[in-house]
Amino acid sequence: MTATPPHLTVVDHPLVQHKLTIMRDKGTSTAVFRQLLREISQLLAYEVTRNLPMTTMRIETPMQEMDAPTLDGKKLALISILRAGNGLLDGVLELIPSARVGFVGLYRDEETLQPVQYYFKVPEAMEDRLVIAVDPMLATGNSSVAAIDLLKEAGATNIIFLCLLASPEGVATMKAAHPDVPIVTAALDESLNEKGYIIPGLGDAGDRMFGTK
Ligand code: URA
Numbered sequence: 001m002t003a004t005p006p007h008l009t010v011v012d013h014p015l016v017q018h019k020l021t022i023m024r025d026k027g028t029s030t031a032v033f034r035q036l037l038r039e040i041s042q043l044l045a046y047e048v049t050r051n052l053p054m055t056t057m058r059i060e061t062p063m064q065e066m067d068a069p070t071l072d073g074k075k076l077a078l079i080s081i082l083r084a085g086n087g088l089l090d091g092v093l094e095l096i097p098s099a100r101v102g103f104v105g106l107y108r109d110e111e112t113l114q115p116v117q118y119y120f121k122v123p124e125a126m127e128d129r130l131v132i133a134v135d136p137m138l139a140t141g142n143s144s145v146a147a148i149d150l151l152k153e154a155g156a157t158n159i160i161f162l163c164l165l166a167s168p169e170g171v172a173t174m175k176a177a178h179p180d181v182p183i184v185t186a187a188l189d190e191s192l193n194e195k196g197y198i199i200p201g202l203g204d205a206g207d208r209m210f211g212t213k
Contacts, residue, residue, distance in 0.1 A: 005051065005160075005182040006182065007171075007175055007179065007182055007183060008166070008171055008182075008183050008185070008188070009047065009182065009183070009184045009185070010185055010186070010187060010188050011043065011044055011047045011184065011185070011186050013043060015043060016040055016043050016044070016186050017186070017187075019036045019039055019040045019043075020036075020040060020164070020165075020186050020187060022036055023036050023037065023040070023164075023202055023208075024200065024201070024202045026203065028208075030208065030209065030210070030211040033208050033209055034087065034209050037087045037088065037091065037136070037164070037209055038087075038090055038091040038094075039091065040091070040164065040186060041087070041088040041089075041090070041091030041092050041134075041164075042091045042092070042094065042095050044088075044092075044162055044164075044184060044185075044186060045091065045092040045095045045096065045132075045162075046095070047184055048092075048132055048160055048162050048184045049095075049096065052071055052072070052074050052130070053071075053072040053074055054069050054070065054071060054072055055069075055070060055071075055072040055073075056068060056069055056070065057070045074130055075100070075125065075128050075129040075130070076096055076098075076099040076100065076129060076130050076131075076132065077099065077100045077101070077102055077122065077123050077126060077129040077130070077131045077132070077156075078092055078093060078096070078099045078100070078101050078102070078132050078134060079101075079102045079103070079104060079122060079131060079132065079133045079134065079147070079151060080101070080102070080103050080104070080134055080135075081104050081106060081133060081134065081135035081143065081144070081147045082103055082104065082105040082106070082119065083105075083206050083210070084135060084136045084137065084205040084206040084209065085103075085104075085133075085134045085135045085136070087136060087205065087206075087209040088134040088135070088136055088162065088163075088164065089101065089134055092132065092134060092162070099132075100123035100129070101123070102121055102122030102123055103119060103120075103121050103122075104117075104119070104120055104122075104133075104147045104150055104151070105117065105118040105119025105120065106118070106143045106146055106147060108140075108142070108143055108196070110195075113140050113142060113196045114142055115142050115143035115146040115147075117146065117150070120150055120154075122151065122154050125155075126151065126154045126155040126156040127155040127156065127157055129156065129158070130158050130160070131151055131156040131158060131159045131160070132159075132160050132162055133147060133148065133151060133159060133160070133161050133162065134162045134163070135147070135161075135162075135163055136163055136164040136165065136205040136209075137163060137164065137165055137198060137201075137205050138161070138163045138165070138166040138167065138170035138171065138174065138183065138185065139167055139169075139170050139192060139196050139197065139198050140167075140169060140170060140173065140192065140196045141167075141169065141170035141171070141172070141173030141174045141177075142173065144161060144163075144170065144173075144174055145173060145174060145177040145178065148161070148174075148177070148178045148181055149177075152178075159178075159180075159181045160181065160182050160183075160184060161174065161181050161182070161183045161184070162183075162184050162185075163183065163184075163185045163186075164185065164186050164187075164202075164205070165185065165186065165187050165189055165198050165201060165202065166183060166185040166187070166188050166189070166198075167188075167189055167190075167191060167192045167198045167199075168188065168189075168190075168191065169191070169192050170192075170198075171183060171188065189201055
């Protein structure tokens with residue numbers, strides 16, 4: 001029997017925390033921010049794939065034959081919640097190059113803070129896959145919940161949500177709507193401001209990684 005994963009995992013590894021601090025600093029350039037996001041996403045991917053099923057294969061080392069551990073051919077889908085999700089996607093994909101990739105396009109209405117869908121394209125056979133949905137910022141949780149709704153409508157039953165920063169409000173919203181979806185994050189911040197930004201946060205993740213305003 002496999003243990004139920006915790007609903008929230010904060011990856012408190014020193015390398016993750018160090019890189020995150022540099023990313024939070026407003027003086028950090030776009031180029032450095034992007035590079036650190038790539039590095040940190042690989043460290044987070046390490047955590048998120050911790051419970052992938054394993055099997056063994058018979059191989060021959062230069063010394064002798066052995067049954068060596070290998071991934072059990074688990075089908076994976078990485079789903080980027082656009083546009084900031086792409087910053088996390090690149091690094092995770094480097095680590096899991098055979099994963100299928102999908103995109104959910106949602107933007108946040110700045111008045112209502114509610115998500116509006118503009119794009120949806122995911123791999124087939126979502127019901128057979130471990131689905132890792134990536135979005136750097138779990139803020140109000142509204143767009144994350146909407147994205148997970150869409151993934152479940154497409155058949156996904158085994159979903160993990162991977163983000164860089166989470167707010168307590170976002171975690172609570174996700175837990176209420178999707179208690180079956182574990183969240184893995186580099187930090188749980190203090191709060192949200194009135195515009196739905198994470199405090200202390202790192203600002204607008206998309207703007208920071210793409211150099212827009
Ligand atoms: N999206 C961001 O990019 N930053 C926040 O703080 C909240 C939502």
